[in-house]
Amino acid sequence: MKPKLTLKKIAKELEVSISTVSKALRDSPEIGEETREKIKAFAKHYNYKPNNIALSLKNRKTKTIGIIIPEIVHHFFTTVISGVEKVANEMGYNVFVCLSDNSFDKEVLNMEMLANGSTDGFILSLAKETMQKGDYHHLKEAINQGMPLVLFDRVVDDIACDKVIIDDVTGGKKAVQYLIDCGCKNIALISTVDYVSVGKLRTHGYKQALVENNIEINEDLILKIEEMENSEAEIEEFLKNKKVDGVFAVNEHFAISAIKTIQEQGKKVPEDVSVIGFTDGELSKRFIPSLTTVSQHGMKMGEESARLLIEKLERTPSEDDYYKTIIVETELVTRNSTKSKK
Amino acid sequence: MKPKLTLKKIAKELEVSISTVSKALRDSPEIGEETREKIKAFAKHYNYKPNNIALSLKNRKTKTIGIIIPEIVHHFFTTVISGVEKVANEMGYNVFVCLSDNSFDKEVLNMEMLANGSTDGFILSLAKETMQKGDYHHLKEAINQGMPLVLFDRVVDDIACDKVIIDDVTGGKKAVQYLIDCGCKNIALISTVDYVSVGKLRTHGYKQALVENNIEINEDLILKIEEMENSEAEIEEFLKNKKVDGVFAVNEHFAISAIKTIQEQGKKVPEDVSVIGFTDGELSKRFIPSLTTVSQHGMKMGEESARLLIEKLERTPSEDDYYKTIIVETELVTRNSTKSKK
DNA sequence: TACTGCGACGAAAACGTTTTCGTGTTGAAA
DNA sequence: TTTCAACACGAAAACGTTTTCGTCGCAGTA
Structure with a gap:
């Protein structure tokens, strides 16, 4: 084992x-051709590579961006990472991935770690707990210190920064409109x-969507779930004795739980009840019946x-300082959990 | 926007x-109490945090580990990352996640990026292309330079380093034995x-498993798939006109494709054919019928x-230099895609 | 001969830390 | 009064780079 080659050793x-x-x-x-060639040959032969850390310190930039996500075992976030990695690598950047586990404290901790010189900026989707608390001081602090920040998916208006979101409202509307159709x-x-x-x-x-179609909103038909844990039981309870012929669920899991419950009640999907989910994951594609969903295009985000x-x-800080919000379009992917349009 | 506070400024x-x-x-x-308190108060008030990069340079360690995986949009790898993050954070380390996209070149590139001082060591699962080529010079080089390396899941004997694998043989055997039972x-x-x-x-x-049960091995009953892309069609073709009553698939996707094909042929799972998969992902749990699988415990890996x-x-290099191979046990999770044991 | 200019290279600062080794001041012991 | 330890602090090196600014020798010019 030979230690790393440095300029000094050469x-x-x-x-x-x-x-x-x-x-x-x-x-x-500045350097004469002869010496130059000799040095380059030597460096190549012994496989010299400049030390990144030293470069980072010198240049005051790390060529690294951080991404903090609430959970990684989640197809959507996984595709987002994939997208970030792709363009980051193309532009010569590395990616630090951190998990907040939906915990406020871990989110703050992660930000502190990344902000102390390790990254040039970050991409973040807020932890559930953070949104609940409504405490964004860590974000503001980071921005204040000149750390560029991009928020995606789970964003919040209070923070002035670049954002990438999907048109959730339109997406939901599309889905429900489709059910109505x-x-x-x-x-x-x-x-x-x-x-x-x-x-x-x-x-x-x-x-x-309901309003636009002159359908009365019935709060009894709306279920709001807090914990993923026992969502299945909640959904079962909720759908019991309700005569619904369409279900819009805000994610895959809820949609599938709904389908299961419906089937257990002896009804058929999509003949008796149509179901639409959100997020286009593996489950949606391969479940039977395959799920009609609103696709979020995580990779694109x-x-x-x-x-x-x-x-x-890569822009000089003050050149043109305004914040953009990019809206990534959703797309309704129709499969077999909905009846065909009339 | 105020620039970062440094020791010099304080x-x-x-x-x-x-x-x-x-x-x-x-x-x-060494420092008098009065001055000490004054400085600490000042630092706290202005939220001083030492610069990580400078520390890394000084200490010649980054407190960062890298993990390179073939693909991230894959439940198993995702759970592995989750496990790595967990213990890394507990021990005060950061995690660099890189994707090789199953490409040899990207794997080499990633390693070079990470090896130039950015990380203290890495965890890697080989890209498919790398295994195909059998070219491991980049791994050897890294090890040679004193970079600790841990290989997991997709490992190779040629490289002397720590490894974490599952008992694939035993796992496969368990599954098939169960089918036989x-x-x-x-x-x-x-x-x-x-x-x-x-x-x-x-x-x-x-x-x-077959041999131990005195069942003749029939090569016609073995399908080896190269490309994920059109695996579904291949499986359909393969199962056509074969009278099988059990299928062991080496991953979820193959298992589910098999089930679909079988159902399309008018047979029932598990009544007519039992199916077992490998890797315990979301799909296995929520598919109908839910899949009996060999669980890999990615998190644990x-x-x-x-x-x-x-x-x-964290050990002095030469203290006790041998390599371990940890075998993480698999577990057969029985669900509804197999008949119950006789 | 003396000056100029240039080619080829080196010294040193800088990035932000930590740490070793001074060094100056104080108070007390001799 | 002198000497010495203890105390409190500073200077400087080091980590591995890049870059600015010398500097040295030599050839060409006046």
């Missing part, structure tokens, strides 16, 4: 100065509690987030 | 030297091509890998 070995080595490797015309009259909504922005917005879309961040990083 | 502001500040903040007894006579295997180690090993387990790596990092 310099000593070749009996030149450190600066000469550095310049030679960067093809500076299929002839559904009694459409239930299975959503999350309101402090999760996406739940709130999709609920909004649901209501909008990741790509856009990374692009936005890197763009900000 | 020193200037308080009219003391940099060393005094540093020592005061680290509670050195359920009364299956004609058991098909849907696997991957042999250069993917896990495919090879699980195939091995399949054969062992991640935890073990991280522990192994960090242990090596």
Whole structure:
């Protein structure tokens, strides 16, 4: 095991100065051709690679971006990471992935770790607990220190920064409109509690669609789930004795739980009840019946987030300082959990 | 926007030297109580946090570990990352996640990025292309430079390093034995091509189980799939006109494709054909019928890998230099895609 | 011969830390 | 009064780079 090669060692070995080595490797015309070739040959032969940490310290930039997500065991976030990685790598950046586990404290901790020089900026989707608390001081602090920040998916208005979101309202509306077009009259909504922005917005879309079609909003047909844990039981309880012919669920899991419950009640999907989910994951594709869903294009969200961040990083700070919000369009993917449109 | 606070700035502001500040903040007894308190109060008030990069350079360690995985949109890998993150964070480490996209070149590139000082060591699962090529020079080089390396899941014997694997052979054997116990006579295997180690090993387990039960191995009942892309069609073709009553698939997707095909042929799962998969993902749990699978405990693999790596990092290099291989046990999770045992 | 200019290279600062080794001041012991 | 330890602090090196600014020798010019 030989320790890493450094400029200093090369310099000593070749009996030149450190600066000469550095310049030679960067093809500076200051260095005579002969010496330059000799140094480059040596470096190549012994596989010299400059030390990233030293470069980071010198340049005061790390060429690294951080992404903090609430949970990784979740297809949507996974596709987002994938998108971020893709464009980051294309632009010569590395990606630090951190998990907040939906915990406020872990989110703050992660931000502190990443903010102390490890990254040039970050991409974040808020932890559930953070949204619930409504405490965003850590974000503000980071921005204040000149750390560019891009929020995606679970965002919040209070923070002035770049954002990448989907049109949750329109997405929800599209889904419900589709159900209505299929002839559904009694459409239930299975959503999350309101402090999760996406739940709130999709609920909004649901209501909008109903209103636009002159259907009365029946709060009894709306279920708001707090905990993922026993969502299945809650959904079962909720759908018991309700005569619904359409269900819009704000994620895959709720949708599938709904289908199971419905089937257990002896009804058929989609013949008796049509079901639409949100987020286009593996489950939606391969479940039987396969799920009609509102696709979120996580990969695209990741790509856009990374692009936005890197763009900000590589611009002189004050050149043109305003914040963008990019809205990634949703798409209704129709499969077999809904009747065909009339 | 105020730039980051540094020791130097504190020193200037308080009219003391940099060393005094540093020592005061680290509670050195060298510094008088009064000055110490003053400095600490100032630092706290202005929220001073030492610069990680500078620390890394000084200490020649980054407190960061890298993990390179073939693909992230894959439940198993996702749970592994989760496990790595967990113990890494507990031990005060950060995690760099990189994706090789199953490409040899990207794997090499990623390693180079991470090896140049950015991380203290890494955890890796080989890209498919790498295993196919059998070119491991980048791994050897890293090890040679003193970079601890832990290989997991997709490992290779040629490399001397710590490893975390599951007992693929035993796992496969367990699954097939279970099928036999359920009364299956004609058991098909849907696997991957042999250069993917896990495919090879699980195939091995399949054969062992048959041999031990005096069942003849019929190569016609073995399918090896190269590309994920059109695996569904291949499986359909493969199962056509075969009278099998049991299927062992080396992953969820193959298992589900098999079930679909079987159902389309008018047969029932599990009444006519029992199916067992590998990897315990969301799909297995929620598919109908829910899948009996061999669970890999990805989270545990991640935890073990991280522990192994960090242990090596925090030990003096030559103290006790041998390599461990940890075998994480598989577990057969029985659900509804298999008949009950006789 | 003396000056200028240039080619080829080195010294040193800087990035932000930690740490070793001074060094100046004080108070007390001799 | 002198000497010495203890105390409180500062200077400087080091980590590995890049970059600015010398500096040295030599050839060409006046």
